[in-house]
Amino acid sequence: TLLRVSDLLTLKRADVFDERGNVRLNAYLHDQKTGKANRLYLKPVIGDLLAYQQWLQQENLISPWLFPSTQHPDQHLTEKQFYKIMRKVGDLLDLDYLGTHTMRKTGAYRVYVQSNYNIGLVMHLLNHSSEAMTLAYLGLDQASTEEMLDNIDFG
Template identity: 30%
Template sequence: MAATEPIRDKKQLKELANYFLKKGQLRNYTLVLMGTYTVLRISDLLRLKWSDVYDEERQAFRTHITVTEKKTKKKRTIALNPQLLGALKHCYLHRRGDYIFANNRKEPKAISRVQAWRIIHAAVVELGIMGKIACHSLRKTWGYHAITNGDVSLAVVVDIYNHSSYETTKLYLGIRQDERDEAILKMTLF
């Protein structure tokens, strides 16, 4: 399997999310936002249930989710971004079954990883977004923009990804030579 890339252009990321929103596909719209803002792997996203994000007793959405990652077995607590919460609230009104990303069958279960890939891939192709973009790209996109915008310290990004070093994160996010050149050329120190 080829390595995926982050979606480097914020405009394209917005186009991808809005592609599903315009079609009334709230589940898929929420998949894009949740994949990007939670930085979870697709295997962890698809296991999420409404009870993970919505407290039935309080009749309110949670501000954080706690997930034990399937791959690393590490427990993570993740804040739910306001934009993501908005998507979840809309999607909740049309929920089918226990899973956030339920299929459309009579007995709803979570969609498969293959189905999630098909959903993202078809939209990327239709929109003409270039590059190796797939479900894992959503996870990479957040970190790419956090680092390139300078909004988040490198140490925090490395920690969020559970990587052992900055080098691992750098390779993971696919920082390109033209981006390194731009950073050096635009810096004015005196």
């Protein structure tokens, strides 16, 4: 989703699912860090959301939150709980670098590469204010920029 974990964890089920349980096309939120409005396009994750909804039902987790605490369903997961989950997943996959921000950063880089380096798209998805901020976020310094330029045929 390319959301910050603070924004992801505060999503409510009604933000993502309509009253019949169908996935909405978009979720609307305000970034907690920046206060800017953000629209989250949900079509790419419909299958995951439906599977997750089914799991919530199987576990009898009834909550207004999309990501409820299993011990306190009236509350959403905390960032600390989410971090512990990510560490456990990392351990299971034998990865030592999974954290609360990994999915946002990795997703942004994947969109950047698979969209033919469309920095404007990535900037929009991350809700950044400038391309320079997005390039720095992606870790694209002068050396990596030069490496990419070395592979371009200027004819």
